[in-house]
Amino acid sequence: MGTKIICKWCKKEIEQQSELIVTNSKMLLRPYHKKCFDTYSEKKKREALFFDAIPLNSTYSNWMTVIFLLLLASFYLFLDVPRVAYILCAIFPIYRLLSFLLFEIRAPRM
Numbered sequence: 001m002g003t004k005i006i007c008k009w010c011k012k013e014i015e016q017q018s019e020l021i022v023t024n025s026k027m028l029l030r031p032y033h034k035k036c037f038d039t040y041s042e043k044k045k046r047e048a049l050f051f052d053a054i055p056l057n058s059t060y061s062n063w064m065t066v067i068f069l070l071l072l073a074s075f076y077l078f079l080d081v082p083r084v085a086y087i088l089c090a091i092f093p094i095y096r097l098l099s100f101l102l103f104e105i106r107a108p109r110m
């Protein structure tokens with residue numbers, strides 16, 4: 001089904017949506033196997049104190065997206081904020097959407 005999704009860590013195909021973790025690293029979306037992401041994030045944690053790659057296709061990210069969208073809505077309706085605030089709040093929902101369109105939709109559910 002469509003193009004194969006290749007894990008950035010082990011270079012093998014990700015065959016199921018349940019195995020897929022999409023994360024943003026250095027502004028790019030990257031797909032990993034669940035177990036590869038664990039290995040990768042453990043390694044990264046040891047290398048740097050600050051580790052900012054969070055899985056985008058997770059419950060946590062879905063809640064973050066909802067919160068940012070609510071913020072955007074309240075800016076629009078109630079507050080007069082600079083345009084940059086809109087852009088900053090839109091980044092996360094856009095990443096979430098791209099993760100869905102570029103990877104999650106292509107991984108077969110089993």
Ligand SMILES: [Zn+2]
Nearest residue numbers: 007010033036
């Ligand atoms: Zn992998």
